Amino acid sequence: MKFESLPTVEDGGHTSIADVHPDIIRTHILARLDGPTLASATCASAQLHSLSSCDDLWRHLCHRNWPSTARPLIRHLISRFPAAHRGFYSDSFPTLHYRSRCRPVNSNPLRLPPAPRLVSAVDVHYRNKLILSKVEETDTVTGWFLCSPFRIDVLDQKEKVPAPVKFHGGHDTFQSDLEESLTLSWIIFDPAQNRAANFSSPRPVSVNRHWLSGDIQVRFATVLAGQQAGEPVSCTAVVTCGGREGGELQVKEVSFQVEDMEGKNLSGRESLVILQEAMELGERRREKKGEEREIHAEFLKMKKERIERKQRREKRLDMVCMATGVTIFLAWALHLLRRYS
Structure with missing residues (x-):
């Protein structure tokens, strides 16, 4: 123009x-x-x-992209950002991008004061139509949060959100449709530092049916640097959808967790450090379509190789322990034979 x-x-x-x-x-x-x-x-x-x-331009732009930013709590948090909505937009619009060498091996991690709380602004769209908009506050100073596996849920256990979307064409066809049409934004605020970041991938990295319930689980993931150099972690948001063919789609669960290379969910203390560092230093860029899946697939490959190496080590250790036990038993038996012969 x-x-x-x-x-x-x-x-x-x-x-x-x-x-x-x-x-x-x-x-x-x-x-x-x-x-x-x-x-x-x-x-x-x-x-x-x-x-x-003009802040009004950026405010309307934020509300258009992320309806949850119109909530009073989020508007108050954004008002404290440098440059207000324009500063918030620059933090949140580009997705976080993982670089394997974003922290030198011998460097010290960023030291930030622990955030007393995190605030999540979550928006789910289907074909650009809003089906869910939520704001969730998470207290981060309790012993339960710090020591337990980190997890944020924006829906209550029995809460179900109906969506103006109908199952059609069978589960396989509908799964493919969700993979192309469902989008998620999960912006996490650190009110203490006046920073924010969007921790959701632009598109799903996988869509699968749960083996027991039959619900469809749509996963969005962003791979970030972990606390140790060269050890990535996956920030994974899961949107669980249920319903019968020909009926209305229901959103039954929307959750967020941080997973390490061994498939373990990190604790609140560990996750808080990673999230804060990503908000402060994480590289932000607009990824190409499909790039988030490639990065996540690489993470899963590294995760599989790590688990296989661990299993091989444990197998070798078991063999050594068994051989040591057999050797001790034989030596003891030989000693008894010599003693009583």
Whole structure:
């Protein structure tokens, strides 16, 4: 889009963008732009920089992308960010990207004061239609949180959210449809540091049926650097959907966990450090379609290799223990034979 000049009807001449009334630019041009384009407009000229920096533009953009940001608690948190909604958008729009060498091997981890709470803003869309919008606060100072496996649930145990989506074409067809059409945004705030990040992949990394309940589990995952160099972790959000063919879709569970290379869910204490560091130092970029699946598949491959190596070590250790036990038994038996012969 070129802003330098606009042709006039009257004399066929040109007029500069500066001659256009600011309200027209703001209302009819800038308000229609997406985030990256609006950010680019701030660099075009001093006038556009001033107009594009208006917090109302960025506020409406955030509400359009993430309806949960219109909640009073989230609006209060965003108001404390540097540059308010524009600063929040720059934190949350690009997805977090894992780099295997984002922390040098011998470097010390980032030391941040523990956050007394985390706030999650969660939005689920199906074909760009909102089906779930929730805000969840998590107390992070209790002994239960610090020592237990980290998990955030935005729905109560028996809560079910109906969605204007119907099962059609059988489970296999519907699974494929959810894989293409369901999107999730899981933005976590650290109110103490006035930082936020979107920990959900743009698209699902897998869609599977639960072996027991038959519910469909849609997984979104972002791979991040763990506390040890070269040890990635997976931040996994699961949207569990139920319903019968021909009936209405129901969202039965929406949860978030952090998993290490051995398949273990990290504790609240461990997860808090990783999430805070990702919000403060994590690389953010707009990933190509399908890239999140490739990164997650690589994580699963590394995880499988780690488990297989561990199993081989344990098997060798078992063999050594068995051989040692047999040797001791034979030596003891030989000693008894010599003693009583």
